[in-house]
Amino acid sequence: MHDAISYLLFLVGTFLAAGVVKGVTGMGLPTVAMGLLGTVMPPASAAAILVIPSFVTNVWQLFYGPSVAQLIRRFWPMMLGIILGTVGGAALLVRVDPVWSGCWLGVALMAYAGYALIAPAFSVPAALERRLSPLVGLITGVVTGATGVFVMPAVPYLGSLNMSREELVQALGLSFTTSTIALAAGLFAHGAFQVSQLGTSAMAIVPALIGMWAGQYVRMRISPKRFRQCFLFFLIALGLELASRPLL
Structure with missing residues (x-):
């Protein structure tokens, strides 16, 4: 009984913290949630719990603006790459030893945080966007499938396309929503997303929205x-802890 209450409080605290980060920065809910949940459970289980609250919050972000249809027409090759990469990459999240998949999650967290701290300014020419978008989507999908983290390299890539702030927020919402759906499909296809986890995932919506x-x-x-x-x-601190586990 005591363990069940502690587990419930940990879940609530995790999604409250992840929701706060998303409310302040416009992103980061899956990153924070995967990082914290990954300290107490295999990343595949953490990713399954993340699916519904991530989907709900990202759909809200996607439709909070007027450019949905335009963004879908512009970025559908990237979204297709995300879907293919995520569904295929989910096999790594399911089959690899949890210690090592947690290690790669830690590496992904540190890579994202390190990039964001340095934040080098760069811009992708419009002429290259059509060629780069599918490749960026595919790489993002593989990283998402293997770690449950949606951000690399999609976030810096979208930020380099000289969109307005509103368009960028919606484009991130489109990318995150696609990644969430693809991750759920990948986990289900590889037998790591059970119906019994839907209740826990749905319960996380409330603290995430709060x-x-x-x-x-x-x-x-x-x-x-x-x-x-x-x-x-x-x-970075969380990523170091996860990445160092195979050495302990």
């Missing part, structure tokens, strides 16, 4: 830059 609301409230009262820096250093 966290998002709290994050939006916080965002209006503190420096988002300072919060973002603290968040990224936290991800």
Whole structure:
């Protein structure tokens, strides 16, 4: 009984924290949730719990603006790459030793946080977008399938396309929503997404949405830059812990 209560409190706290980060920064819910859940369970189980709250919050982000149809027409080759890469890459998340898949999750967290801290400014010419989008989508899909983390390299790539802030937020929502659906399909195809996990995943919606609301409230009262820096250093520390497990 005590273990069950502790587990429930841990889940609630995880998705509250992940929701706060998404509310403040517009992203980061799957990254934080996968990182924290990955410390107590295999990444495949963590990814299965993440599916529904990630889907709900990302769909809201996607449709919170006028450019949905235009973005789908523009980025459908990238989304197709994400789907193919994620479904195939999910086999790694399911079959690889959890210690090693957790290690790669840690590497992905550190790579993302390190990139975001340095934030080198670069811009992709419009002429290259059509060629690069499917490749970026495929690589993002493989990383998503193997680690449950949606951000690399899709986030820096989309940020380099000179979109308006509103278009970028919606494009991220489209990418994250596609990744969530593809990850659920990949986990199901490889026998790692059980019906019994739907209840736990659905339960996580409430703390995730509460966290998002709290994050939006916080965002209006503190420096988002300072919060973002603290968040990224936290991800590096978490990534180091996960990546070092095979050495312990």
